[in-house]
């Protein structure tokens with residue numbers, strides 16, 4: 001039996017942990033992290049770990065970046081807080097909105113700020129409703145999201161999320177959310193189906209769903225370019241162009257959830273550019289501030305803005321916004337983050353390092369435990385299976401993915417186990433080639449120990 005230290009006991013007594021098996025946590029206690037530098041983080045005993053998940057897909061510039069610390073401190077000294085309600089404003093919010101408007105992959109009229117990816121996607125749901133009411137088509141409200149999608153955990157965004165753990169016993173999803181297939185070729189393709197046939201089938205299924213519901217009732221389609229938390233699902237190249245064509249035919253508002261893929265993660269400025277689709281709006285968060293402070297944003301196209309303008313004239317106010325919408329400290333840090341991305345050519349850096357990262361993933365595909373290895377840019381996943389030939393998964397009760405994560409931690413690497421024993425890897429974008437090799441060396445050792453443990 002593990003004897004838990006004082007820190008661990010205090011944690012167990014006080015903190016309700018997100019995304020944690022609360023019963024198991026009472027026995028194992030927390031991993032207490034104390035400090036970080038670059039891609040490394042250190043626990044309270046001084047042991048080092050590579051941040052193989054960039055925190056939660058977010059710490060793009062690594063720990064301790066002095067310019068970001070300076071930007072936050074300077075803004076805290078100058079104007080610690082100001083809100084954007086009732087027409088008030090401040091320079092950091094305006095400058096950040098200008099920067100995002102300038103770089104967005106889709107024509108953008110305005111930018112709405114939030115604090116998290118969940119709030120951004122909740123805002124998308126509300127804006128779609130608001131717009132269609134203003135446009136005089138109150139029946140056009142349903143939103144299509146995909147199986148295994150991850151769009152957050154607030155009531156509306158959790159409803160967009162397509163994972164059982166986010167719905168069960170929370171009485172979700174809310175009405176008006178429709179579900180379509182996930183473009184997971186390894187798991188979803190029928191026997192002998194080519195990638196092209198697979199994506200044609202998914203597009204046909206989407207069209208059939210819209211027709212069955214009535215196109216006049218379906219308002220929007222939301223998708224992550226590469227699905228993150230649902231298992232690092234990289235769609236076949238022909239998927240999004242076919243899906244986009246269906247959305248265009250039925251006048252659906254297309255939302256790209258760029259919370260993970262935005263700002264260079266896939267080797268392009270935004271994920272939709274790597275996957276070949278043209279959204280009407282994007283949701284961004286995480287790497288927007290390199291995770292140093294919470295901030296997120298939604299881009300608003302001109303047609304959407306015109307509709308909200310009209311509605312707010314009629315109602316008297318655009319009745320949406322958070323206390324911390326456009327927080328000056330968060331906006332200042334985000335602005336500095338975008339400046340560093342541009343100066344350091346972070347998108348080009350990711351594109352240049354991706355072949356080495358993806359070659360390691362391809363090599364792991366030969367490992368006896370790895371049924372499928374997939375990735376794009378600097379994000380990847382390996383799906384652990386009991387039988388490679390039949391793709392049979394392990395019994396979830398065995399917790400093989402969680403075991404691999406624990407071995408990785410012992411080897412000095414932080415990764416995550418997603419559903420179906422998929423281990424995700426998403427290092428800070430500033431990781432060096434030598435650190436990429438070291439990350440995979442630690443993962444190799446963790447996989448060897450996992451294999452040993454299931455034999």
Ligand code: PLP
Nearest residue numbers: 116117118150151152228259260
């Ligand atoms: N959308 C995507 C694609 C995400 O990966 C996440 C979080 O991981 C969210 C939305 C929700 O963001 P948050 O946890 O900041 O609410």
